[in-house]
Amino acid sequence: MQATFLGNLKSFSHLWVDNRRHGAATATRGFSARFAYVDDRIPSQIDYLFEAQQCIPGVTGRVLRHSFALVSRFLSDQNVASLSLPWDLWATDLGVRTWRATALAPMEVVSVERLTGHFVLAPMTVTGLDLWITIAYDCEAPENDSMVDDM
Template sequence: MLEKVKHNGHDGGRMELTLMRNWVMTHLIYEYILSLPEDAHDIEKGYIDRIIRTEARENRGGIMTELAMYRAEASAGNGVSLPRRVSKLFNVSNILPDGQSYSLLLHYLQNLWPDLNIQSDNSMEEGTYFYRSTTCRPLTYVRKDGIRYGSIANKRTKADSLAFISDGPNHRVPVEIIALLSVKLSGQPPHVCAVVHRMRKDDDIPALPWDLYASTLGIHTTYANEFDAPEVVSISKIDSPLALILVHSRVLQKDLCISVSFDHVGSEPNNMFEDNDNDD
């Protein structure tokens, strides 16, 4: 997004200031769009439209394109937007070996919609059948809160397939996204989910200097190229993108991955100052 900002190559910190102002302004407008209630007055909506149109004229559509994506996400109500073109239905059993992906997704949907009494397409029981070949569509990517996430199932690129997912209050874990899916069962709106596997870690990994503040800093250490068993999660659990730093442990004689969160605009965890509060 910042590539489209005009700064004329000014030095002395003015270029950085211009980029920072654009970044802050864009995200403020995005937050305004998200926070607008459904019954917002037309005057409020008009103010935001006026700002977007003004910036669109000055930047020749750069910010307009980004804010169009943000507005689409806001209208969806969950911060998620899908590709304009969605792929054809496919056999979800082919994602993982031995049809494991179908079993995982079946169990996930049964927990998601317990009232539907979802059954396997091989079952003779009454209920809503989950057909492996006519229920799911693969997604090449999704955008959540303005950030693009892909998967290793994408044949064109495997970029953006690493992310942190939320695993309880103030706790995130690094994962690799295997596949992104849109699931449509009879009588239900489409549901977007992801097949992921967590990067493996255990107590054998030696203590590192940042471990005490790992949750606050968004840094996690795992084994390189080793993963836990696959699982299915809602797309709403995807929290932020990450970067991987490969290091070698002399203690373990193995390579480790240090996952660093790219979420630099979110709020700090609520428990950041809990220890200090308890000391008073």
């Protein structure tokens, strides 16, 4: 059985999830809050934020609502992984990871509840490579690092 979406779709420049402001990279008002962790500590860029609304057929006044984001995950790179950087020894404790700058996976859809935290993004150039350094805001109780090694 194939269903057709006949509801409404709203786009947002930014929204709040668990008292954290998240923004869309494609919106001027959301641009500064476009980076977020997804599923504990997978750094991603939020490209779009939406809310979908669908009326339930045959039930007056009942509407299904769900907020979701289109995100692009940061991509691992073997050249970056082979670099020896000063923070590597404490990277897991500090919540620090290194990525090739602007290397993003194709967009994917995630529920906004999967946006789990913020990080500081520090651009840097090392031996001719443009890098992004992600640093967890919460270093005392950083997000779960178990997902990072699976990427």
